[in-house]
Each structure stands twice: as structure tokens, then as C-alpha cells.
Amino acid sequence: MNHVDFTKITACGECCIGCNKKEEGICGGCIETDGHCEEWAQSGRCPIYKCAKKHKIQFCGLCGEFPCEWLVNKITWNPNIVQDLSRLAELYRE
Numbered sequence: 023m024n025h026v027d028f029t030k031i032t033a034c035g036e037c038c039i040g041c042n043k044k045e046e047g048i049c050g051g052c053i054e055t056d057g058h059c060e061e062w063a064q065s066g067r068c069p070i071y072k073c074a075k076k077h078k079i080q081f082c083g084l085c086g087e088f089p090c091e092w093l094v095n096k097i098t099w100n101p102n103i104v105q106d107l108s109r110l111a112e113l114y115r116e
Contacts, residue, residue, distance in 0.1 A: 026110070026113055026114075027039075028080065028114055029053075030053070031080065031081050031110065032051075032052040032053060032071070032081065033052060033057070033068070033070045033071040033073070033074035033075075033080070033081050033082060034052075034068075034070045034071075034081070034082060034097055034100075034103075035081050035082065035083060035103070035106055035107045035110050036052075038051040038052070038053065038054075043060070043061075048060055049061065052068055052071050056071075057071030057072055057075070069096060070082065070093070070096060070097070073092075073093075080114075081107065081110065081111075081114075082107050083107030083108055083109075083110050083111030083114070084111055084114065088107065088108075088111075089103075089104040089107070089108075
């Protein structure tokens with residue numbers, strides 16, 4: 023994670039580049055669809071993306087309330103989310 027293209031980092035700290043769902047056309051990507059991706063189609067918009075926009079940050083690691091319990095409970099697919107987003111925020115600030 024030495025060089026990160028922060029224009030491709032989503033609110034939850036993921037990167038759409040290399041994502042199978044995006045490459046297969048299943049998902050348009052959070053950034054490109056303003057959070058209206060297939061994963062969250064039933065709820066209308068990615069709640070993580072929505073929260074990041076509300077807090078005026080690009081990704082959760084930059085939030086003044088980070089880490090919050092809500093985020094940890096929402097991002098169940100990554101048990102290391104706090105560490106990953108903390109490291110991403112460090113790189114962003116460098």
C-alpha cells in the first residue's frame with residue numbers, strides 16, 4: 023500500500039480497481055454512482071457512502087468520529103477495518 027490513488031478510494035476504504043463485481047459490470051462503483059451501487063440497491067444508497075458525504079470526508083478514516091461502532095458493525099466483511107482505514111488515513115495525510 024505504498025502508492026494509493028485516492029481518487030479511486032471509496033468511503034469504506036475499498037478500491038474499485040480490480041473488483042470483480044465492477045469488472046463484470048455487476049456494480050457501477052460507489053464513486054461513479056454517487057453511492058447508488060448494486061450492493062445497496064434495496065436501501066437506495068450505500069449507507070457508508072451517505073455517512074461520509076454527510077461528514078464531508080472522502081473515506082471513513084478521515085472522519086473526526088472515526089472509529090465509530092456503527093461503522094464496525096456495518097462493515098462486517100472486513101474484520102480489520104479500523105486498522106485498514108487508520109493506515110489509509112496515514113498515507114493520505116503524508
